């Protein structure tokens with residue numbers, strides 16, 4: 001499939017061998033019969049600046065940026081998209097013909113698109129949204145929820161100051177309220193909620209479990225976990241058992257990738273069950 005004119009993209013990270021992105025983008029390149037390649041680029045932190053600045057010279061159309069380079073990329077790009085500026089991290093970069101590097105953050109897009117596809121017509125303006133966690137992932141998700149029209153946002157985090165800092169930073173952009181809760185007070189946060197999202201690493205393979213009592217949550221509320229290993233987390237199992245609609249976290253990973261693929265290769269691809277199965281196969285073995 002690859003000719004001498006192939007468009008080149010990839011993912012820069014350290015380590016990068018566990019990344020599912022080459023498999024994911026490779027599926028779409030095949031599906032759309034695009035003359036292009038998406039490769040893993042294992043770049044040590046001390047080499048990142050030189051490698052990143054070399055992208056235009058190597059003829060890359062763009063890259064994804066993953067751990068630990070997302071903040072360095074924000075500092076090095078020539079142009080920063082507003083979402084990346086707001087989140088403080090870049091995960092997608094385009095290289096223009098004149099060598100200009102533009103940094104984006106597509107996590108918020110991926111999060112919203114995942115709920116739009118899997119969330120059975122969820123209306124973001126319909127009621128309070130509860131976000132568990134206040135780290136990097138929460139930041140992108142909270143910004144996206146505000147933009148999607150949520151007017152009552154409830155942040156639950158172990159470290160109260162971190163959630164308070166996030167709430168302070170975004171207080172001016174919400175048309176409504178942003179309230180901080182302790183985990184010990186999560187029952188109050190869940191009362192009347194229409195959406196719950198776990199953005200913490202709790203419940204992930206190898207991490208402590210997420211312990212939260214869902215009794216106060218309306219059974220109509222949509223429950224989403226951004227953890228996707230395991231795919232069915234204890235939170236999703238507990239929510240489903242009481243009748244709540246649930247959306248797993250793999251879709252966010254797949255949907256956030258669509259944005260970069262569209263910018264680099266000119267086709268906005270779809271997330272299908274075949275793609276999910278293909279990526280899951282890569283994750284499991």
Ligand code: ATR
Nearest residue numbers: 133134135136137138157158159162199200201208
């Ligand atoms: P990411 O960028 O992936 O969001 P992060 O910035 O380290 O990662 O954020 C991890 C989130 O998981 C934070 O909200 C963190 O809570 P604190 O702000 O209190 O650190 C939460 N988290 C991680 N381990 C936790 C634990 N054992 N108990 C409760 N919360 C935890």
